[in-house]
Amino acid sequence: MRRYFALIQLWFIKALEYRAELVVWAILTLLNTVILLAIWISVFRGQTSVNGYQVGQIMQYFLLVTVINGVTASHFEGWRSQEVREGKIDHYLTKPISYPLQVLLADIGNRLFYLTLILPITFLVYYVFSLSFNLGTVAFTPLVIAQFIFLLGVGYLIEFSCAMIAVLLSFWFEGAEGLEHFKWITISLFSGFMIPLEFMPGWLRSAVDILPLKYMYAIPIQVIQQRVTLRITDFMYIFFFLAVIFFFQRWLWQKATAKYTSSG
Amino acid sequence: MSEAPIISIQNLKKYFKVYRKKPGLLGSIQSLWSREYEEVKAVDDVSFEIYPGEIVGFIGQNGAGKTTTLKVLSGLLYPTSGEVSVLGFNPWDRKPDFQRQFALVMGQKNQLWWDLPAMESFLLNKAIYEVPDAEFDKTLDKLVELLDVKDIINVQVRKLSLGQRMKCELIAALLHSPKVLFLDEPTIGLDVVMQKVLRDFIKAYNQEFKATIILTSHYMGDVKELCKRAIVIDHGQKIFDGDLQDIIDQFARNKILSLIMNDKINQKQLEKYGQLKEFEYPKATLLVPRAKAAKIAGQLLTDFSVADVNIEEPTIDAIIRELFLSQKKVH
Ligand SMILES: Nc1ncnc2c1ncn2[C@@H]1O[C@H](COP(=O)(O)OP(=O)(O)O)[C@@H](O)[C@H]1O
Ligand SMILES: [Mg+2]
Numbered sequence: 007m008r009r010y011f012a013l014i015q016l017w018f019i020k021a022l023e024y025r026a027e028l029v030v031w032a033i034l035t036l037l038n039t040v041i042l043l044a045i046w047i048s049v050f051r052g053q054t055s056v057n058g059y060q061v062g063q064i065m066q067y068f069l070l071v072t073v074i075n076g077v078t079a080s081h082f083e084g085w086r087s088q089e090v091r092e093g094k095i096d097h098y099l100t101k102p103i104s105y106p107l108q109v110l111l112a113d114i115g116n117r118l119f120y121l122t123l124i125l126p127i128t129f130l131v132y133y134v135f136s137l138s139f140n141l142g143t144v145a146f147t148p149l150v151i152a153q154f155i156f157l158l159g160v161g162y163l164i165e166f167s168c169a170m171i172a173v174l175l176s177f178w179f180e181g182a183e184g185l186e187h188f189k190w191i192t193i194s195l196f197s198g199f200m201i202p203l204e205f206m207p208g209w210l211r212s213a214v215d216i217l218p219l220k221y222m223y224a225i226p227i228q229v230i231q232q233r234v235t236l237r238i239t240d241f242m243y244i245f246f247f248l249a250v251i252f253f254f255q256r257w258l259w260q261k262a263t264a265k266y267t268s269s270g
Numbered sequence: 271m272s273e274a275p276i277i278s279i280q281n282l283k284k285y286f287k288v289y290r291k292k293p294g295l296l297g298s299i300q301s302l303w304s305r306e307y308e309e310v311k312a313v314d315d316v317s318f319e320i321y322p323g324e325i326v327g328f329i330g331q332n333g334a335g336k337t338t339t340l341k342v343l344s345g346l347l348y349p350t351s352g353e354v355s356v357l358g359f360n361p362w363d364r365k366p367d368f369q370r371q372f373a374l375v376m377g378q379k380n381q382l383w384w385d386l387p388a389m390e391s392f393l394l395n396k397a398i399y400e401v402p403d404a405e406f407d408k409t410l411d412k413l414v415e416l417l418d419v420k421d422i423i424n425v426q427v428r429k430l431s432l433g434q435r436m437k438c439e440l441i442a443a444l445l446h447s448p449k450v451l452f453l454d455e456p457t458i459g460l461d462v463v464m465q466k467v468l469r470d471f472i473k474a475y476n477q478e479f480k481a482t483i484i485l486t487s488h489y490m491g492d493v494k495e496l497c498k499r500a501i502v503i504d505h506g507q508k509i510f511d512g513d514l515q516d517i518i519d520q521f522a523r524n525k526i527l528s529l530i531m532n533d534k535i536n537q538k539q540l541e542k543y544g545q546l547k548e549f550e551y552p553k554a555t556l557l558v559p560r561a562k563a564a565k566i567a568g569q570l571l572t573d574f575s576v577a578d579v580n581i582e583e584p585t586i587d588a589i590i591r592e593l594f595l596s597q598k599k600v601h
Pocket of ligand 2: 333336337338454
């Protein structure tokens with residue numbers, strides 16, 4: 007266990023080297039959030055509440071989206087796939103920690119670094135907006151926090167797995183990293199990233215209710231806003247889904263590793 | 271030898287399927303539905319055994335299958351057929367207990383983090399291999415001293431010269447004190463001085479840590495200095511396995527004399543001393559019999575005004591060509 011922490015820590019340090027890139031990314035993300043907030047403010051003009059949300063709550067929704075996105079949204083498909091194609095993963099494969107696990111630990115290190123950037127800025131934005139809007143106070147009870155953190159972990163694992171699957175597929179297909187765009191669109195649409203569930207048209211809402219992606223954004227925010235609490239069926243569904251994508255990755259990895267040609 | 275081999279390969283084959291595309295747009299479109307595959311026999315029925323503590327030179331021309339063999343031994347590539355055992359493990363199983371005991375260093379691929387000082391990569395490996403603090407400090411100190419890199423391990427890797435980087439690559443690979451070491455062209459692209467430094471280091475490492483080493487190289491100098499035993503492969507097949515000196519005696523009868531002349535002389539004058547390979551004033555290259563090389567060099571120095579003279583081993587390619595030709599004659 008200690009070595010895993012050491013690895014995360016070293017990748018955190020490595021991320022520091024790319025801070026300029028991450029700062030730009032963080033600024034873009036926040037710009038995106040601010041624009042979204044502006045749009046929703048105009049939607050709410052002249053109304054106190056729409057679909058059960060007050061303007062403050064909707065703003066809180068999208069600020070939380072930014073936070074969750076900062077924690078969970080991994081995207082290493084591009085450079086990791088390139089490494090696979092160019093035969094540059096040899097040194098990962100000769101070391102006594104499996105390649106997928108090394109990728110996971112590296113990504114956690116990167117995420118943590120990104121968080122140290124995005125969290126303070128988000129809180130600053132939160133504070134600025136809270137001066138003119140009532141963002142709705144949140145009762146951070148241990149139960150709420152526990153559920154929220156749990157769902158953050160779930161969201162992260164889903165994002166990570168999608169990226170990992172793209173990397174694994176790049177053992178066979180050139181351009182597998184293009185799946186990143188597919189991932190992005192699917193998650194944007196079906197997770198509550200773009201709009202809260204209550205604002206979705208009926209057909210979309212039914213799809214979202216069936217799919218597990220709602221546990222990434224919609225549900226954790228509803229938990230914070232105390233609109234829902236997780237039930238046992240939620241846990242069962244989550245574990246089932248995570249198990250399926252875990253075993254799918256393991257299966258892919260076993261195939262991929264026999265397929266690897268270590269070119270170059 | 272009475273000991274059991276530490277590395278053993280039996281009838282190893284590794285074939286690659288490569289796809290051939292006809293050139294141009296038409297070829298690209300055609301390849302959308304029909305692809306032509308061709309089989310490349312990178313390693314084709316190779317067997318050998320290596321005993322603990324040996325340094326074996328693994329030589330062959332470009333594309334002979336050296337790197338592929340080392341990759342199979344490291345568990346990177348799955349063999350097409352054959353038996354492979356390293357340290358009692360099947361490398362392909364990639365057991366952590368196996369991986370902790372060997373290292374693969376490739377001159378053409380690096381593991382160091384490019385944008386950070388090498389020290390960060392060392393720490394990464396320390397964590398991955400779970401090297402205890404005290405042992406890490408001890409090993410690192412020793413390696414840093416042997417390679418004389420004290421001043422550079424805290425400099426960003428991309429700012430280092432090729433030779434400095436290679437030294438750091440070696441350190442990164444050796445921090446967990448591997449018992450078995452695969453070195454794939456570690457001196458490639460380095461100047462003569464740096465080649466010598468690395469050579470001396472590899473020798474010292476082998477003696478001090480009793481490590482078993484397989485070394486591939488393009489430079490006869492490397493192999494000659496380090497290895498008693500050589501395995502030669504050509505087109506994926508083993509064509510020689512034995513004392514390096516035997517190959518040298520039989521197939522490297524000549525040495526190369528490189529001269530830089532001070533005064534203008536004509537070609538005729540030089541041809542008396544040996545087989546003239548190249549002549550372009552002021553440079554000249556002569557092939558001379560191995561045993562007489564020193565004597566002829568001395569003669570040249572007295573007969574002409576020579577600015578510089580150098581006695582070199584023939585290239586591996588040249589030796590292998592001869593070896594290959596001689597075998598053809600036998601069959
Ligand atoms: N990943 C690969 N895919 C297809 N062909 C390969 C691959 N790696 C090596 N080869 C081919 O196998 C042969 C042996 O290559 P290699 O082992 O790299 O030779 P060496 O290291 O002796 O120069 C060459 O013909 C090379 O083109
Ligand atoms: Mg090679």
